[in-house]
Amino acid sequence: MTAQVITVTSGKGGVGKTTAVANLANALAMDGKKVVCIDGDIGLRNLDVVMGLENRIVYDIVDVIEGRCKLKQAMIRDKHYPEMYLIPAAQTRDKNAVSPSDMVRICNDLRADSDFVIIDSPAGIERGFRNAIAAADRVLVVTNPEVSAVRDADRVVGILEAEEKGTPHLIINRLNQALVRNNDMLSAEDVLDLLGIQLIGIVPEDESVIIGSNRGAPVVTDGKSRAGLAFRNIAKRLQGIDVPFMDLDQQSGLWGAIQRLTGRK
């Protein structure tokens, strides 16, 4: 086994990085993969509550780095999927307690016996972001179809290219198809055209995402949720499986156009 290390980042805050990490990890675990999530948001720990694991935390990533525990001791096993783990962020420390080389070392230790390591990046382009991308084999940039989120995503894509991290893949989150139809929200096509990177998934605006977070049960576990299906599809694409993009709007040929645009059919 050699894990693929995937970092989820965005530039702008609040666009859905933590939501994406929790859901992709659960979807991959549902597919029988061994997954380790790392909360890279030091000082603003969140992935634990979104995954429903907050009561199990004993050690965190800074304890590992500073030698207070072994890596295995900081890996919290999920309640439902015994092959899914979370390494929580430290809550009382600042982001300087972690360096990019710490992240590379930890990920290298995890690579040997997992399929996926998924890192939740903090917002911004500072130290925490640098830490989060240091070990990445692949970066997913999350954005919303909204001017400031797209602008910040473009900055991040530029930095990733300058750092020779390769061109990241794009998740467009919180797309509201009714607004798009009214020409009151940037369409997925618009966002793709502006950013010029490859799409890996479009997640609709869906209140079941919030309900899932409230319960600590990410929405992929809800078979009826549209957002859940979108995340399950992204998880398949991460495994190299070619899944057609969801038809969010049956009334138009838009989705066919997007699929052509990104070379998928």
Added chain:
Amino acid sequence: MNFFTRKKSASSAKERLQLVLVHDRTDLTPAQLEALKDDLIKAISNYIDIDPEAVQIGLERDGREQRLVADIPLRSVSRHRAG
């Protein structure tokens, strides 16, 4: 806000972003682009007769590539020599 401006909010978002991204990516402000244009006109005029008013310079986007595109019409050479 009237019906028509409301209808167009996504299009105006896209147009505004197109401009902003080109300048973000090149780290070149519209003012710097103007200065570059003036310098270019001066430099070219040392060698060949051009019409400064007709020169057009802009940044264009092609996927993630940026391109500086200049259209510089030359003044007729015979007229230049006669003058």
